[in-house]
Amino acid sequence: MRIFTASLATETNTFSPMYTDLVSFYQSFYAPPGQHPVTPTLCSAPLVACREYAQQHSAVEVIEGTCAWAEPGGLLNRLSYEHLRDEILMQLEAAMPVQLVVLGLHGAMVAQGYDDCEGDFLSRIRAIVGPQAVIGATLDPHSHLTDLRLASADLLIAFKEFPHLDFMARARELVYLAVAAARGDIKPVMSCFDCRMIDVLPTSHEPMKSFIEKICQLEQDHQALSISVIHGFMAGDVPDMGSKLLVITNNDAKQGEALARQLGLELFSYRGQTLPQFYDIATALDQAEQLQGTLVLADVWDNPGGGVAGDGTLILHQMIKRQLQQVAVGTIWDPMAVKLCFAAGEGAEIELRFGGKSCATAGAPIDKTVRVLRLKADAQQEFADSLVPMGDCALISFDGIEVILNSNRCQSFDPSLFRALGIEPSHYKLLLIKSTNHFYQGFAPLASHIIYVDAGAPYPSDPTRNVYKKLSRPVWPIVASPFD
Numbered sequence: 001m002r003i004f005t006a007s008l009a010t011e012t013n014t015f016s017p018m019y020t021d022l023v024s025f026y027q028s029f030y031a032p033p034g035q036h037p038v039t040p041t042l043c044s045a046p047l048v049a050c051r052e053y054a055q056q057h058s059a060v061e062v063i064e065g066t067c068a069w070a071e072p073g074g075l076l077n078r079l080s081y082e083h084l085r086d087e088i089l090m091q092l093e094a095a096m097p098v099q100l101v102v103l104g105l106h107g108a109m110v111a112q113g114y115d116d117c118e119g120d121f122l123s124r125i126r127a128i129v130g131p132q133a134v135i136g137a138t139l140d141p142h143s144h145l146t147d148l149r150l151a152s153a154d155l156l157i158a159f160k161e162f163p164h165l166d167f168m169a170r171a172r173e174l175v176y177l178a179v180a181a182a183r184g185d186i187k188p189v190m191s192c193f194d195c196r197m198i199d200v201l202p203t204s205h206e207p208m209k210s211f212i213e214k215i216c217q218l219e220q221d222h223q224a225l226s227i228s229v230i231h232g233f234m235a236g237d238v239p240d241m242g243s244k245l246l247v248i249t250n251n252d253a254k255q256g257e258a259l260a261r262q263l264g265l266e267l268f269s270y271r272g273q274t275l276p277q278f279y280d281i282a283t284a285l286d287q288a289e290q291l292q293g294t295l296v297l298a299d300v301w302d303n304p305g306g307g308v309a310g311d312g313t314l315i316l317h318q319m320i321k322r323q324l325q326q327v328a329v330g331t332i333w334d335p336m337a338v339k340l341c342f343a344a345g346e347g348a349e350i351e352l353r354f355g356g357k358s359c360a361t362a363g364a365p366i367d368k369t370v371r372v373l374r375l376k377a378d379a380q381q382e383f384a385d386s387l388v389p390m391g392d393c394a395l396i397s398f399d400g401i402e403v404i405l406n407s408n409r410c411q412s413f414d415p416s417l418f419r420a421l422g423i424e425p426s427h428y429k430l431l432l433i434k435s436t437n438h439f440y441q442g443f444a445p446l447a448s449h450i451i452y453v454d455a456g457a458p459y460p461s462d463p464t465r466n467v468y469k470k471l472s473r474p475v476w477p478i479v480a481s482p483f484d
């Protein structure tokens with residue numbers, strides 16, 4: 001059995017000014033055939049799972065294609081998308097005949113002229129491999145699910161957890177089911193229910209925690225081969241934006257449709273109740289001044305993982321105004337400031353303008369006399385089994401505050417981002433990080449308290465105020481009763 005595997009993924013915030021191109025992929029993650037590292041990344045885990053499977057089963061041969069991932073950003077340049085897509089399609093053509101195609105996708109990639117990149121990609125793959133071959137892919141739950149994808153693929157499996165710590169488990173499951181389908185042991189049938197809602201659905205908190213546990217139990221009880229909750233991605237203005245419930249049965253469409261509808265309506269009943277308490281900046285800082293221990297303040301809407309810059313300064317300006325001490329900020333994206341710090345050198349004291357340069361809403365730049373404490377080329381942080389590149393980084397200090405400036409946009413996944421610059425996060429009173437929920441698993445053990453701060457910008461976090469031009473269906477909360 002010959003398996004072709006590849007990955008092409010990014011998450012597109014169509015409201016973001018951080019346009020995405022080929023360089024964005026090369027800077028974030030790009031591995032041509034045979035050059036993928038041993039460690040998986042969020043979206044390229046299927047390739048690593050294929051390698052594992054082939055090591056254990058000598059009858060399977062894996063042909064590796066390119067894996068490419070760009071940090072979430074704005075609309076993807078058309079030529080860049082077509083270039084990467086065609087690179088992989090040509091590799092697939094050269095690899096034929098194959099019985100199986102296993103892909104790592106994200107599901108919220110939007111390019112100029114392509115509202116449904118993954119649908120386009122999957123349908124072209126189907127055209128090459130023919131109707132008999134099995135096509136499977138992992139998806140990020142923050143994706144859009146379209147009819148074209150459902151028609152083109154046999155198996156689509158989304159990460160169950162948010163934070164997405166289960167990406168390797170889902171990739172292994174995909175390979176296992178895809179091989180079983182290629183052998184004819186199972187006949188996967190996908191059934192989808194449109195929940196007509198959009199919300200943020202962390203599974204580290206109730207009610208989503210129990211909902212996901214219930215879904216895992218249903219799988220264990222063989223009610224379905226696989227069940228995926230597509231959360232949707234509110235920052236993508238495309239016709240299919242919104243939550244969907246996807247059930248894969250062993251050739252039982254009737255059971256699949258009934259289960260997808262039942263679970264989809266249960267998810268709909270949780271709308272508006274899934275987020276932990278968010279506080280405005282003043283309330284959050286008032287609380288922080290009262291509390292003891294190491295506090296984690298999450299700047300939830302300046303999260304590069306949602307496609308914005310991650311150079312916002314709204315919260316830091318208020319911290320400076322209040323003269324807060326023992327503060328560490330990880331991170332603020334500013335490649336220009338990093339370059340200046342590298343030029344000045346470790347130990348230098350310089351006048352520096354940093355942050356607040358990418359858009360009008362995320363706060364003004366900060367001008368300070370800073371000391372360059374540490375410089376680190378190609379710094380990395382950890383996230384589950386993967387390593388996330390932060391690029392060249394500078395640790396600067398002023399007024400009792402230390403800030404890590406990074407040159408590769410990335411969200412704050414894990415405390416290792418501070419250790420990468422030689423500082424121990426638990427020695428600080430306040431850690432200001434940029435992440436909506438992916439930080440939770442990593443930071444919770446060292447945090448005496450976690451405070452979610454809603455600075456109001458720059459992510460388009462209120463669907464009722466976002467100007468959707470392409471959304472084609474009634475979706476809560478834009479429409480109060482979307483099933484009427």
Ligand SMILES: [Zn+2]
Binds near residue numbers: 140141142164
């Ligand atoms: Zn996601």
